[in-house]
Amino acid sequence: xxxxxxxxxxxxxxxxxxxxxxxxxxxxxxxxxxxxxxxxxxxxxxxxxxxxxxxxxxxxxxxxxxxxxxxxxxxxxxxxxxxxxxxxxxxxxxxxxxxxxxxxxxxxxxxxxxxxxxxxxxxxxxxxxxxxxxxxxxxxxxxxxxxxxxxxxxxxxxxxxxxxxxxxxxxxxxxxxxxxxxxxxxxxxxxxxxxxxxxxxxxxxxxxxxxxxxxxxxxxxxxxxxxxxxxxxxxxxxxxxxxxxxxxxxxxxxxxxxxxxxxxxxxxxxxxxxxxxxxxxxxxxxxxxxxxxxxxxxxxxxxxxxx
Ligand code: 3PG
Numbered sequence: 001x002x003x004x005x006x007x008x009x010x011x012x013x014x015x016x017x018x019x020x021x022x023x024x025x026x027x028x029x030x031x032x033x034x035x036x037x038x039x040x041x042x043x044x045x046x047x048x049x050x051x052x053x054x055x056x057x058x059x060x061x062x063x064x065x066x067x068x069x070x071x072x073x074x075x076x077x078x079x080x081x082x083x084x085x086x087x088x089x090x091x092x093x094x095x096x097x098x099x100x101x102x103x104x105x106x107x108x109x110x111x112x113x114x115x116x117x118x119x120x121x122x123x124x125x126x127x128x129x130x131x132x133x134x135x136x137x138x139x140x141x142x143x144x145x146x147x148x149x150x151x152x153x154x155x156x157x158x159x160x161x162x163x164x165x166x167x168x169x170x171x172x173x174x175x176x177x178x179x180x181x182x183x184x185x186x187x188x189x190x191x192x193x194x195x196x197x198x199x200x201x202x203x204x205x206x207x208x209x210x211x212x213x214x215x216x217x218x219x220x221x222x223x224x225x226x227x228x229x230x231x232x233x234x235x236x237x238x239x240x241x242x243x244x245x246x247x248x249x250x251x252x253x254x255x256x257x258x259x260x261x262x263x264x265x266x267x268x269x270x271x272x273x274x275x276x277x278x279x280x281x282x283x284x285x286x287x288x289x290x291x292x293x294x295x296x297x298x299x300x301x302x303x304x305x306x307x
Contacts, residue, residue: 001050001071002029003291005284006042008057009271010034011076015280019053022288028295046070051295053287054082056271061087072294076287077102077274078142079224080304081197089307094294096302098286100142102279106222106248107146109273110192111154113220113246117266128216131155136188138181138205140165143222144194148175159188186212190220197224207232211240221247222273237261248273 003023005016016032023030033045039062046052046067052059053074064070064087072094075083080097088095111130119127135151137144140162148158152174159176161184170177178184181204185191191213195201206229210217217240221228230251236243237257244264249271251257257265274283293299 001295002031003051004031004045004049005053006033006045006057007055008036009055011280011284012277015284019284019288022285026292051291056082059083064088064091072291074287074290076283079196085305089305092307094300094303095305096290097304098283101283101286102274103142103146105276105279106143106273107150110147110220110222111150113266117244117246134188135190136184137192139194140170141194147192159184181209185209189214189216190218193221193223195223195227197226202226203229207235210236216242218244225249225251
């Protein structure tokens with residue numbers, strides 16, 4: 001079978017070499033489409049393949065339609081909001097992600113951004129420390145959990161809110177469990193977002209939630225831009241002179257934020273949370289292995305759609 005890796009933002013060379021090896025050793029054929037700039041390149045490349053590995057690449061109904069032979073699509077990463085699950089399910093195409101494989105990279109970036117801001121862009125101006133401060137983890141999945149671990153190393157007090165995780169699991173990690181987003185935000189100076197983008201979470205981080213954050217309110221977003229209510233974010237910047245926003249995913253109103261609040265807003269130039277050698281290798285090889293297991297044994301362990 002033909003397995004295509006189609007990544008607008010490429011994996012590292014080592015990751016690609018390893019993915020190729022997994023595919024070839026399994027007796028399948030490896031194809032690669034990297035740094036494509038036109039959607040038509042993806043539509044052409046997918047025509048003749050049974051399996052597809054992507055990152056944040058948009059796999060919409062057109063891609064599904066073009067992939068006449070597609071049996072499986074694996075999102076090498078966590079969030080699969082870039083894949084039209086309905087269109088895939090209608091064609092009985094299995095969709096999977098590779099949970100946990102790039103989480104450490106994302107979690108480390110949270111602290112990279114926090115220290116950059118706290119040390120005033122390494123300018124030498126007097127900054128501030130993380131030790132003793134409260135951090136609230138909003139959604140306690142793979143990334144959130146590692147953020148908690150690292151935060152403890154910094155001597156921070158760690159809290160978490162996640163309606164889908166048992167209290168006992170959070171507490172077993174030595175993290176304080178909060179029963180609502182409201183209580184988490186009103187308690188913690190730092191909030192790290194790790195929610196997926198879906199109907200329930202889109203625009204859910206709004207002014208009403210943010211306004212109760214204590215002095216020095218800082219939100220770190222390495223999740224999805226869609227979870228933020230951008231009008232509320234702008235309002236928070238305007239009303240709260242202490243508010244800071246650090247994000248790996250530029251909001252649509254980035255230009256305004258960087259123009260008016262450049263000392264309190266940091267945005268990475270391009271989404272880079274998962275862009276480490278290790279995360280590329282882990283998630284890319286996991287994706288390839290999952291496809292081989294699916295082809296050889298019908299293994300659907302990481303399937304995220306139903307049909
Ligand atoms: C994910 O959902 O896994 C992360 O957002 C990483 O996305 P990327 O593969 O596009 O870097």
